[in-house]
Amino acid sequence: VFKNSKRGLATAKVPSSLAASLDTFVDRHIGPEDNELVYMVKQLGYDSVDAFVDATVPQHIRVASSSVSNETIPSLSESQLFSRARELAEANKPFKSYIGMGYHNAVVPPVILRNIMESPAWYTPYTPYQPEISQGRLESLVNFQAMIMSLTSMDIANASLLDEATAAAEGMVLAFVHSGSKKRTFFVDDGVSPQTLAVLRTRAKGFGISLVIGDASTALQADSLRADLCGVLVQYPDVNGNVQDFGALAQSVHDAKALIVCATDLLALTMLKPPGEWGADVVVGNSARFGVPAGYGGPHAAFFACRDALKRKMPGRLIGLSRDTEGNPAYRLALQTREQHIRREKATSNICTSQALLANMAAMYAIYHGPTGLERIARKVHALTQLFKSLLEKSGYTVTNKDFFDTLTIDVSGPAKTAEVVHQTSVAARINLRKIDDTHVGVTFDESVGLEDIITLANIFANAANAPLISPLSLSTENVDSLAIPVDLRRTSKFLLHPVFNSHHSETEMLRYIYHLQNKDLGLVHAMIPLGSCTMKLNSTSSMIPLTFPEFGNVHPFAPMDQVAGYLQVIKELEEDLCKITGFHACSLQPNSGAAGEYTGLSVIRAYHESRGEGHRNICLIPVSAHGTNPASAVMAGLKVVPVKSLADGSLDLEDLKEKATKYKDSLAAFMITYPSTFGVFEDGVQEACKIIHNNGGQVYLDGANLNAQIGVTNPATCGGDVCHMNLHKTFAIPHGGGGPGVGPICVAEHLAPFLPTHPVVPVGEAQAINAVSAAPFGSASILLISWAYIKMLGGEGLSDSTKAALLNANYMAHRLKDHYSLRYKNKNGRVAHELLIDLHEFDKAAGLKVNDFAKRLQDYGFHPPTCSWPISTCMLIEPTESESLEEIDRFCDAMIQIRKEAEDVITGKQPKDNNLLKNAPHTISVLTAERWDRPYSREVAAYPTPWLRQHKFWPTVSRIDDAYGDLHLIVRPL
């Protein structure tokens, strides 16, 4: 079917050659087998897959099949991939890290590693937009929120952000907005980590905020500063390990009507007075040290907590407790349906994909250890730090921070002369320390550190100072109860009092709690999740396994470059492959999400304009059909959004575009376009649109969320773009993790390459680079392995074939549904792209049946509903991906068609408008087994509308959720 197809297990009994691999990944990745592909193509009226693709993708944007082929990207079998991954893992040198700076060595409880991080039941679901089939991870994310609120003593916390640095930037922007966007000075204490500062610099630019850096305890007295001050950021403990009392500062900041934002450390907060108790308005940080591997920088879940008064300005997703139609408590995404927290051009944050899976891991870690367990860990870490300080002093060193939790800054100038000597000695012992300057070295301890480690390390320092070695026998190891924390800064309040943190401390209990939650959630392990624009494809086990090799997990993002050769090779190969796929010149893997990619790409465009003396260009044209993150990102990049219309056939209104491009000719910065469009069609006019923009001095940003429709048949460069982001968590098979992690790298044309982001600690950018957009130089580095593996295993041909199969699956689905639902848009040949938009407005008109009624009824059929009411409120956007088999697609279509019939009964009056199968959906076991049954249809029809459901039913655990109630009574803690 496909050229040189190795698929089709049903026919090829004999391997094509002795050299042919037996474990070819593409055979496992693409759902339909060869004969099924042939059948589908025929149903659509074509002779071949190629003829079908020709009718689907405009001829003039097609690329030569050689551009993404097995010559350009050779394919590895699954076992070859493992060997290669092992080889690269061994090229890393996972030295013991005491670098700190926000990244710690993790001790992942094995039960969490295996049953969350490595479990498809947890990593394959999507963001919990369908709460009735997502109560498990909703509860887990509420636990995360509760954990953050309790440890920080803040009123409210969201369900994770991308990293500590961007969370701090969100805090800065909140402070700015809180001033009515009037006061533009934001003060950053010099104890803040350099990566946080760098991201603040980048982000401040777009909003026109001016950063002042200094010693917050002294500098803020200046009246000049105070007048325009919107907020202050402090770090607690700071990057050098200092623990400072910010109580007076908070008071003074509040007196200036500004906000105080505090970056902090969750483990330290088990022993330190929490920021909420000394007046912080916003508290941010990274939860990774709660059992999430460093992974060369991520992914990790950041947190964001604030005072109640600020909650409506809080970025990101918030889980709330509401109730269902039966009056039972039920969780759901609060204050939003789909990304309504991203308020398009009115937004101040573009956060969409966040770090759900990692937030779940951290919350489970806290549940497993409980408050007492966490305190034991903190106390031991602290006591070891104290012991280490005393040993250092014996060798003649001076520790410059008096108060500390787990981090010491050491003046080495006396005994060891230079920091270099210390670093050389430590590296020889396979140990990394923090490089501060020529005479200062930093160390940070964590849960993974034992007494032996402390002795080894102390002797390295002793050695460097030619001081006598320490004898372990001479140490007192019993004294762990004294504290090097000022009395006023010690925590006295209890924390994590909720029963969930005090019940699951044995592995058996923990495991059962994990399963109890996961069994409530529909993931790819159960059925298709045909969410349009989300590309819920197979997340293969083979691509997930290298992630948990310790040589990839236990790597600090600021480890010396010569220790990370394996990672750098993966990064290089992935960047190169993404460039081949997009047709672009260079790549940055730093952005941690699609939206972050958008922001980065637009910032790069701005830097490019500035470099040409056109820094004034600030207009961004965006089609009305665009995803909410596009305008939000544009605003964050300091651009003004001007919408562009669509035509009745769904295509971009080129006339309107031309008019606006011409009108803003002198200030046009960029045009953002999603291709194929969010309406699910390859439009003919894309190249022309890009030409219009270029002719008017603008740059074209291509939103690559739909790149799965393009690979090997067209590419963003050919379409006319200058930059695009990819959602590796869509097209390149990083699992969605129930709402994250994601990676949103950007690829750019040659002229934009000099501006790709750099990093303050690991200088990955060139001279003209924009500042960092993420805390880590390569963003969520560890999960890059997944996309790398995915691409390497498919090879160029498998990638192209996957795109073709994705197009075919969607078109076959459109074909099966077209007589039952109105297909909103298609191209002139009647073809959709990799997804289809069906419009349900007629049902509303005829019988008051809304999109949501169809969606909830689909749950009764055991399916995750498609994307609802986006990009058009009356529509469903359906994307099957290449990984779904013909059988599953037919099963889904059968369900849709039968629901159509159920709707007909309402339209014809057979069933009442307000009490029918759709309006009452989903039906829970609880409702169906209740004594009372007074509905105008039978229990059986509600539960098992088709015979295959007797075997394949997935049960919603709550009835339809009452959103209005939840919005009125916002509760963000567990029941």
Next chain:
Amino acid sequence: VFKNSKRGLATAKVPSSLAASLDTFVDRHIGPEDNELVYMVKQLGYDSVDAFVDATVPQHIRVASSSVSNETIPSLSESQLFSRARELAEANKPFKSYIGMGYHNAVVPPVILRNIMESPAWYTPYTPYQPEISQGRLESLVNFQAMIMSLTSMDIANASLLDEATAAAEGMVLAFVHSGSKKRTFFVDDGVSPQTLAVLRTRAKGFGISLVIGDASTALQADSLRADLCGVLVQYPDVNGNVQDFGALAQSVHDAKALIVCATDLLALTMLKPPGEWGADVVVGNSARFGVPAGYGGPHAAFFACRDALKRKMPGRLIGLSRDTEGNPAYRLALQTREQHIRREKATSNICTSQALLANMAAMYAIYHGPTGLERIARKVHALTQLFKSLLEKSGYTVTNKDFFDTLTIDVSGPAKTAEVVHQTSVAARINLRKIDDTHVGVTFDESVGLEDIITLANIFANAANAPLISPLSLSTENVDSLAIPVDLRRTSKFLLHPVFNSHHSETEMLRYIYHLQNKDLGLVHAMIPLGSCTMKLNSTSSMIPLTFPEFGNVHPFAPMDQVAGYLQVIKELEEDLCKITGFHACSLQPNSGAAGEYTGLSVIRAYHESRGEGHRNICLIPVSAHGTNPASAVMAGLKVVPVKSLADGSLDLEDLKEKATKYKDSLAAFMITYPSTFGVFEDGVQEACKIIHNNGGQVYLDGANLNAQIGVTNPATCGGDVCHMNLHKTFAIPHGGGGPGVGPICVAEHLAPFLPTHPVVPVGEAQAINAVSAAPFGSASILLISWAYIKMLGGEGLSDSTKAALLNANYMAHRLKDHYSLRYKNKNGRVAHELLIDLHEFDKAAGLKVNDFAKRLQDYGFHPPTCSWPISTCMLIEPTESESLEEIDRFCDAMIQIRKEAEDVITGKQPKDNNLLKNAPHTISVLTAERWDRPYSREVAAYPTPWLRQHKFWPTVSRIDDAYGDLHLIVRPL
């Protein structure tokens, strides 16, 4: 609570010392926290755990707490365990193996590795005695049976045996029994693997079968032989790679009214005419090459298939298709309830625990690849073998087997002079070949072998012969279609035609099928499984992880000893620790199950008697309360079983014992005793009983199934035993795997040590050793890692504390239930051991309610029922283990108490005797949501008898199974 307890996360906020580990395993392993243990002890009326233990275990058998302490077995934290396991893994040298002899390199499909082998949902459940909550693995095991039947072309196959060698032995015994136990000659072809032959030798002894070894194609003409012939064993292909046509032989064997047993290879059968088509009566083999790692010998699932006429003599478990009370199809264990296939002293097989998990893996592998995929693998392996042969011949070697599938025997005498030269060259290249003799070398290829491997290997041979090296470029790699298999022996029949083998070929489909099945099964991930005598405790993730290190997985059992230093160290440490725990002198890890341990121990006793000229001793005394495997094992070891009575209080009738011991004084071989008894009590008289036996010339075999009640408080040696087996899959936390794998090592007193089993290829025994009892020298070596890790992490103190907690949990449960159910046995202080036996006969008498009615109703409460009707038909045997928390135990007791009330309603006539909550249990969703409901109780009471079930319900997927129907209509294939 316990001495130096580190448990009690609720209280100890401060670590006891800087040297204290934070990830102490015992804190996770024992369910109740310290305050809960204190509470339970108090409820029972004691001041301390020690006082409680003193009242529970007889004083005179107590051992000093120092015998199992942290001095004798130091404790490692979870992370220390990982480091140690990695260290030992690296001490193994996993050379590429071409040794063959029944063991291959596995390519485990990652989706199966992660979601079956590494998934607690699959590895924690028990044997599916409760079919209503086990339909998932029952279906999977039926798939295994179907796969075996199809590939072998036999009428019926069971759901796995322990290994190929014991399966062949079962075949031999079947042949013997089939002759009416009259014909005692069993012929073994000289192409049979040495380890199979060794196990046959051991097993033949007990039955008085005489083995004749020779060339079956010629030797069997002798009339003298044919007269007494009960059966013949051939291997197809044989150990040297030969593929021989046994059709004529089969005819001739049948003419002699004997049976032909064939050991074979599943992959080869995709290309070879299946044994069922040329007349085999029994077909056995190992399914490991279907995706199960070699693991230094196991565990692997063996198979056993036979003609329909022999099915009632087939050993092991058989899954059948029956129907439930609603008339829906449903699977269940056929022809048995609990181990009724083990017919006590009438048995010819003692197989109980088998290899369910590995059978599931192999079946899933076949499902994933499908018939065409399997054939592609076979064809490539075969083609590579052909290519290799041609390359060898180019270098001047002779291959001695003309016809072959994947194995060649190479005469090296010409070109290389000696085999030693070849082995030296290959070992230097990190490659192992089969050592045959001074001039012959063997190679076997498998799925893991690629073209490059063949070239490397060919060049090793070329090198050894000083022949020119092979250039890869000169090879034709396209010709994979010619076969080196005689036309008459090629397979022409299709196989694996059932849809299950033709539907799940994409990873997504496969994953969903795995989850579809697992969600039907109740495992430890859901709730307590309080099966008495089964010790369903926590199977920790930390102890499971080392198992999947490739350095442990990819090791051939016959690899040279100097390449397996890591394994040998694990084995040594485990043997030593088990000796410390049992108080014995030496240990053999070879037996693959508890029952195999019994057989081994009794065989060792027989050898001991023989060595003293008392080989005539053949009487084995066994209490009537013993597990069915005890008499079965005794019979297999050639002993005559004489039962010993119990007294009314459940204890052994010492008078009866004395009488029989004296009566059989001259022929007394052994006494088998389970301690604490299967009635769940520590009897006072155990030492006296042993003395009686010893005084009469017998040896004492202690069945250690209940060892979890003994550790650190007593031990089998102190009780008076000479030998005991342990079920590592009970006491030492190897998961039950849904019915296996298991390990049943034996520990023996010093005088029995010389007789511990040896092995024909790896001589592990001493001069007086009995022959092998398993195919591999250390049995299921890879899972020994689990018990090793368990012991190392708990340390002596944690092991003892676990036992005490297990005793306490059981006694607390007895205390809570005693006013509601009649506790059948307790000791004079009112204490049970680690399990309790409740008698339900009064309910039968009063209202016709049987044990099964209570059990099925417990399913409605979300629990796995306890052991039913064993060891007493009217009883339930309940064992909570130390891993269950107080909350779970209380929840279980609440359920039992409430069911008691439901029973009361039947007794008092409130509910009819034939139509009530118990008789109709379990209630499925299907029944509860049906239109019609005409039961004398509500749907809600049926579904949710307690409020916590609204959150924690586990749903049976079928109604109660109709066993009688299934027995009448035996169907052993999937629906």
